Amino acid sequence: MLSSLGNPRQAAAQLLNFGLIISTAFMMWKGLSIFTDSSSPIVVVLSGSMEPAMQRGDLLVLWNRNIWAETAVGDIVVYSVKGKDIPIVHRVVRKFGVGPKAKLLTKGDNNHSDDTELYAKGQDFLERENILGTVVGYVPFVGYVTIMLSEHPWMKTAMLGIMGLVVMLQRE
Amino acid sequence: MHSSWMRIQNVFSYFTTVLFALGACIAVSDLLTPRAPVVNSLKFTNLQVVRGRPHYYSSKHEEYAIIKFSLDADLSSLFTWNTKDVFVYVTAEWPSSSSASANTTTNQAVIWDTIITAPSSDYLGNYGPATLKKLRKSAAGKSIDPSRGKLVLKNQRPKYQITHPSGKIASTEDVTLRLHYDVQPWVGVLMRNHNVDVGLWKKLEGSVSRTFTLPSLKKKDEAKKAKA
Helix, strand or coil: CCHHHHCHHHHHHHHHHHHHHHHHHHHHHHHHHHHHCCCCCEEECCCCCCCCCCCCCCEEEEECCCCCCCCCCCCEEEECCCCCCCCEEEEEEEEECCCCCCEEEEECCCCCCCHHHHCCCCCCCECHHHEEEEEEEEECCCCHHHHHHHHCHHHHHHHHHHHHHHHHHCCC | CHHHHHHHHHHHHHHHHHHHHHHHHHHHHHHHCCECCEEEEEEEEEEEEEEECCCCCCCCCEEEEEEEEEEEEECHHHCCCCEEEEEEEEEEEECCCCCCCCCCCCEEEEEEEEEEECHHHHHHCCCCHHHHHHHHHHCCCCCCCCCCCEEEEEEECCCCCECCCCCCCCCCCCEEEEEEEEEEECCEECEECCCCCECCECCCECCECCCECCCCCCHHHHHHHHCC
C-alpha cells in the first residue's frame, strides 16, 4: 500500500500530479476572473438578507463588465465597502446620476431598511467602484461546503488529511 | 481497500456530473418556455411632497415624494417549473434638471416592491401562517399557479418615500412610473425585464406610465416630518 513511498520516481510523479491539479484549478479561477472582470467571480451567499430568492450556501456567478448596460436599479450586486472585509449581496434600489460616479443605494429584499447603516462612516451611497459584480447566475446549495469548512475548522484539517492520504495511497 | 476507495470516487464523480448536467438542462429549458408578461395599466393616483428627516435624530430636512399608484399587470407567464420567485418593483424615474441631456433618465428610485413566490418556494417566503395557508390552498395540486402573477392594485400607497441626494424633489418635472420584474430561477440565469424580444421571451408591454410633474411642497404637512 505504501509502496509508492519506497519508489522516489513514483512519489515525485505523484507530487507533480498534485501540483498540476492545484495550479489548473487556480488558473481556471484567475481566467474566470479576467473574463468577468471581477476579483471574485463566484461567491457564496452568507446571510438570509436576500430570502426567499437566495439562501445561505447558494452559489452566485458574477459579471462585472458594463458592455450592454450600466449597473441599474433592480440589479442584485455584490459590493464591499472600505473597512469591511465581507462582501454583501443586495439589490440596487436607487440610482442618481449616470456613469462611474452615479450614486447607488442598495437594500436586501428581506431587510426592512436600506443599507445606509452598512456603508462606511459618512458614506451615504455606493459608487460603481464599490461593486464587485452583478449576479447573473445562480446554483443552489453547492457553496454550503465552504460555509461548513469555514465555520468548523476541524473539517478543513480532516479534508486536507484525507486528500493527502489519497494522494499518497493512489497508484497510477 | 484500494479498489473500494476507487469505486467510491468513481460513483461520486459520476453523481456530480449527472447532477450538473441535469441542472444545466433545467436552466436551458427556461429558454424554451415562452414568456409574455403584460402591463394593462400603470398610473399615479395621488401625488404629495412633504418635508421630513431621514431618521429621527437627524437635523437634516429633506423633501419626500409620496406617489400613490394603480396597477393592473399579468406576469403569470413568468412562472414556470424553474421559477423560484419573481421580484416585482415599481420605480419613479426623472431626468436630472441641470444636465444638458435632459431626456435621458438619470434618477431612478424604487417606490414599491413585492416578492411573488412560486408554489414550490412558498415555504421560504416571509409569510404569516394565515397567508401561507391561503397560498397553499390556492395552489394545491398545482406546481405552477397561473393566478400568482396577476397583480391588481388600486390607489396603492408606496412602500418607500423617495428623495434626491440634494434633498429637493418638489415640482420635479417629467417623472414617469415604470414596472420591472426580476425572475429568480431555482437554477440558472437571473433575468430582468427587457425592452426587446429575446427569443421566445416577449418584451414587457405597457410598463411605463405617462409623465407627470410632482406638486410643490405642502405647508400643511409639517406635522408629518417626524415620520419617514
